[in-house]
Amino acid sequence: MxxxxxxxxxxxxxxxxxxxxxxxxxxxxxxxxxxxxxxxxxxxxxxxxxxxxxxxxxxxxxxxxxxxxxxxxxxxxxxxxxxxxxxxxxxxxxxxxxxxxxxxxxxxxxxxxxxxxxxxxxxxxVAEKLDLPNARQYEGRHLHYKAESLEQFRNKRVLISGGGDSAVDWAIALASIAESVTIVHRRDEFRAHEGNVAQMRNTSVHIMTSSLLCGIHGDQERIYEVTIEHFDSGEISVLEIDEILVCHGVxxxxxxxxxxxxxxxxxxxxxxxxxxxxxxxxxxxxxxxxxxxxxxxxxxxxxxxxxxxxxxxxxxxxxxxxxxxxxxxxxxxxxxxxxxx
Ligand SMILES: Cc1cc2nc3c(=O)[nH]c(=O)nc-3n(C[C@H](O)[C@H](O)[C@H](O)COP(=O)(O)OP(=O)(O)OC[C@H]3O[C@@H](n4cnc5c(N)ncnc54)[C@H](O)[C@@H]3O)c2cc1C
Known part of the structure; x- marks a missing residue:
């Protein structure tokens, strides 16, 4: 049987x-x-x-x-x-x-x-994880390795870390849905399809190249802000953020x-x-x-x-x-x- x-x-x-x-x-x-x-x-x-x-x-x-x-x-x-x-x-x-x-x-x-x-x-x-000590604490809640839906980012301040196709695609898709979208990429040029990079530059997406997400600040419940290191100037800036989407490849x-x-x-x-x-x-x-x-x-x-x-x-x-x-x-x-x- x-x-x-x-x-x-x-x-x-x-x-x-x-x-x-x-x-x-x-x-x-x-x-x-x-x-x-x-x-x-x-x-x-x-x-x-x-x-x-x-x-x-x-x-x-x-x-x-x-x-x-x-x-x-x-x-x-x-x-x-x-x-x-x-x-x-x-x-x-x-x-x-x-x-x-x-x-x-x-x-x-x-x-x-x-x-x-x-x-x-x-x-x-398997997604390449963000190498920050407290990243795990927000994983699946306010720190994402893939976007299950666009809706979860509606009216949120979103930071995207990465410079490949998926980072750029998500930046374009979220530009009209999120309150704000910032994309942070450690290199000076994106590795994504040229046409998509051009399209992204025509949206409200705030682009930070030669920059690295180097700190997440929040409490048990939510993320308040992130710190970003800018390689060219050596400066560290602080950005208020609700959600982080990490697109560092798989x-x-x-x-x-x-x-x-x-x-x-x-x-x-x-x-x-x-x-x-x-x-x-x-x-x-x-x-x-x-x-x-x-x-x-x-x-x-x-x-x-x-x-x-x-x-x-x-x-x-x-x-x-x-x-x-x-x-x-x-x-x-x-x-x-x-x-x-
Ligand atoms: C950008 C790119 C371009 C390429 N161009 C070429 C080319 O021009 N010519 C060429 O010959 N090759 C090319 N390749 C390589 C080619 O894609 C791979 O050699 C080929 O896909 C290998 O086939 P596979 O079936 O052995 O493995 P995969 O294609 O990797 O398929 C393995 C499958 O197993 C599934 N799987 C894994 N673990 C489990 C599990 N535990 N349970 C159930 N399912 C599981 C995975 O989800 C996956 O779907 C390219 C690869 C890339 C990334």
Whole structure:
């Protein structure tokens, strides 16, 4: 009964980036009951972070935007109708007595699987924190690392710290909603899209470059003011503020996967030539996987490593079968799906 309610999959792929999506397609070609679990509420892994940029190094495709590549990958991944679960960050992994893996997400949902493919990239993206001693005290209340909604800043005096795309985008968006917006950036030039910087300069946003947010002053309840150091003059100024939005970028973190007992070096899971990790039945591929000769940070690498891992997972599930790589040409199900006779 329990199994019917929570079926056990042949392979569960952690991560819905390019590697995980292509591996899901390949696992479908191998007739494996497949589940993909993605922490974000959308698929694509890193691709949505540069959706408008063109990629020119995807084999056989002259040029494609990251957004269109995501669409193509998702369509292909869905060919064999895998189960796709979004907004679930897998945290714990247990091996049950019968060898099945039990994965649990941050929501408490349990996923049963015979094999696991970790295609988690560098992990999920965690905001770079503000390096000030009392910053934590205001976190989530008056100090934010992402803006959940514009409304929370309505009629507030907002300080944005950062100089990249997201800092500038938020400054533009909040200019007409907040009582005041000040953007503080430690460099003399913004690193954001030129057009957006120009747009921001045409709003009421107060811009402070070559400046650093160096102190927060308030009580248990709220922030009253901040101090800002101006590098050119050496002066320190004080600004009355209600809310702080920190946009210092994000860094990837493997999170709880680090504690599964996998061999991990410099944030990467060590695999052998078959993408097998140090735990039998768990495989890794794509940006997260490390082995001698690895070409890091390349989508094409994940397109090779994913199928290699899936082939090995299939061999793990059927140790007495002679598992050979397969082609899509002549694949009966694919021919039927695409109306080929
Ligand atoms: C600006 C930029 C430009 C780039 N340009 C190119 C290019 O031109 N050509 C190229 O080949 N490569 C390029 N890359 C690199 C390419 O994007 C990566 O190599 C590729 O995205 C790696 O795919 P992946 O599936 O292995 O990992 P990712 O794309 O990182 O996907 C991993 C997914 O796993 C999810 N995840 C992590 N942990 C968990 C968990 N515990 N539970 C559930 N889900 C989890 C993450 O949310 C993420 O969605 C570029 C990268 C950047 C940032």
């Amino acid at each position: 329990q199994k019917e309610m929570n079926p056990c999959y042949d392979v569960t792929i952690i991560g819905g980036g390019p590697t995980g999506l292509f591996a899901a397609f390949y696992a479908g070609m191998r007739d494996m009951k497949t589940k993909v679990i993605e922490a974000a509420p959308y698929l694509g892994g890193k691709l949505p972070y540069y959706r408008e940029k063109f990629l020119y190094d995807i084999g056989g495709i002259e040029a494609i935007t990251a957004e269109d590549l995501t669409k193509e990958l998702e369509a292909q991944a869905r060919t064999f109708d895998p189960t796709i679960v979004l907004s679930q960050l897998i945290e714990t992994m247990e091996r049950l007595d019968d060898g099945t893996f039990r994965l649990t997400s941050q929501t408490g949902e349990v996923h049963l699987t015979h094999t696991v493919l970790v295609a988690a990239g560098g992990g999920t993206l 860094k990837p973190d493997l999170g709880e996967i680090k504690h599964w007992g996998l061999k991990i070096e410099r944030g990467r899971v060590i695999v052998d030539a078959w993408m097998q990790t140090s735990i039998p039945g768990i495989f890794a591929a794509g940006d997260v996987a490390e082995y001698p000769g690895k070409l890091p940070g390349l989508i094409a690498g994940g397109f090779m490593e994913g199928p290699a891992a899936i082939n090995r997972a299939k061999a793990y599930l059927e140790p007495y079968e002679d598992i050979k790589p397969i082609w899509s040409t002549g694949h009966p199900k694919l021919m039927a799906i695409h109306g080929e006779s």
